[in-house]
Amino acid sequence: MDLTSDGTSDGPHVLRIGGRALVVPAATAGAATGSTARVPGTDGLVSRIDGLTGLPNASLARGTDSNALGERSAAPYVESDGPVSRATAYVAAIHLGGAEPAVPPRIESRVEGDALLVEVIWLDDTTDVVHLPAPDLPQAGLTPT
16 A cells, blocks of 8 residues: 555555465466466465455566565465445455365355345355445445345
8 A cells, every 4th residue: 555645545445365475486487367366386385366256356476585485486466456345245265285276165245234244155065154344335335135
């Protein structure tokens, strides 16, 4: 985030969520397509991020001599199309492991009463429901059901 000379934000801003940076063998290691970015590290780890809801743009942050990890590193990230909106779910799945991740969960969100509900539906159809703080529905252009 950039700050003005008086210390305030110059927003509005896009939302960016990043995965774990890894040491990479070459400055061009890793790939991003659509809402998924993946970095294979030199140690066999894979860092991957999938924008599941509201985060359609994936990319990589690459660095040379920029941190303590190693000479070259890269981190996957996803970001929103534009400034974030109230009463909107932004969801990313982040993976760090020795193999490719399984298929990410499916996400469904809705306004119910005065709450924003986000359902995370896993591969085996197990569902977790996240109740987010009540948004200012009229300001967000939403109507309670």
